[in-house]
Amino acid sequence: MAVVLALGAGIAQADPHPWQLNLTRGVTTWSGEPYFLNNVAFGVCVVIGVLVFGAMFIAMFRFRKSRGAVPEKWSHNTTVEIVWTTIPVIILMVLAYLATGGLVSFANTTGAQMTVKVTGYQWKWRYDYVDYLGKPISKVGFMSKLDALSDKTRQLGSGLDPYAVKTGNENTYLLNVDKPLVLPIHTKIRFVITSDDVIHSWFVPAFGWKMDAIPGIVNTAWTNINVPGTYRGQCAELCGQDHGFMPIVVKAVSRADFAKWLAKQEQASAPAPAAPPAAASSAAAPAAAASAPGGNG
């Protein structure tokens, strides 16, 4: 029972745990794809490794000179050459076929029911909700930056214990943000990803992909989350001094909860458009001040 609970928690949190040996399987309709491809490629590597090293060790131990082994006289065998050319070609073709299938399904963002724009900044993310179920969304967007506790702990000589930065039972040092990206489950979501300054990369392992955020270029990717939960990721392309301090947190909720959340956000931004940006900018002020000396140098 405890194991089942732990397993359930592991899936919902999707963070790596001690002694985890393989990649995460992920929580989306597509994320099994890279997991499967990696397992296939790894399986091929293991079989080849066992055969090659096995043959080497048999040759070294059973056919050594001290055991009276006498070298054969022949030096060429056409059958063997054909076999060891054909088998690798077949392996490569199978791997290429599978990988191409994965890439094609990864790139296919058609039929998305929702669009989220992701913009990388030094050193935070901005999320803008563009449309949901065919309806455009106006003015729902916010900055998402490192949470205050992690930020205080990560300062040089803070004397604070990184292991003490927790959300519930989970250690979330450098893995928590002030405002997570809230997404509905069972919805095909298209991400349009770009950057305002240098190259960043938006990476949530539980989704099974990462996508570069490049200034002047809009990249697309998609996801369809199956399991509600909190999924954490990080910027995956070196983007300057605080590259390690701009995590990503996705909160996947049911479609009903998401509709409620979205309505609240739209309400908050609709009547007094001036108020939320002011609140947001005052909340962001300490971080902006902290990062100012190194910013945009």
Place this chain on the structure above:
Amino acid sequence: MAHEATHDHHDHHHAPQGFFQRWVMSTNHKDIGTLYLIFSLTMFFIGGSFAMVIRAELFKPGLQLVQPSFFNEMTTMHALVMIFGAIMPAFVGLGNWMIPLMIGAPDMALPRMNNLSFWILPFAFTLMLSTLFLPGGGPAGGWTMYPPLSLQSDSLAYVVFAIHLMGISSIMGAINIIATILNMRAPGMDLLKMPVFVWSWLITAFLLIAVMPVLAGAVTMLRCWPAR
């Protein structure tokens, strides 16, 4: 230093030369090879100390020793110093020592250029390492200095110029090695009898001549990126 001193002492019996003449003005392929190897070892320790800073900071979670920006400078400098300062001069030093011996040549084909291609390196690395002491700090653009991030380092121009110098040094060394291998083999040493080390250097030298101008052009174009 002790190594150099013994050499100085050893040669004293044959040809009286000052330390400066012996080591700085040398056109002897073995002396220049030794200089390359000593330079490479020095750079290996300097680049290694940068890696030690990185590892010491990563020893446990949280920040104990250095600011993140300096950490990034260490990463980039470690990459540049190890590749251009340790690995390449070590290989060139071994080539200088071994190629004339292996093909039966009295020395390299172009001994004065050999001297010049070594002595460019200390200046190039002085220039590059000096950026660590400049107000903006050293370059902090990751391993590959990709733009636009690398453009945010104030010291990029210094690094670009230092890489130009290293490129000039490499191209001259490569020309020297090709000229030596193709022209100065002892009678009977035809190309297919050459040791595989000499062959590997012949190929490498052609690759260097092909690649270095492209690298120089690429780093120069970093400066042409529109400033933000």
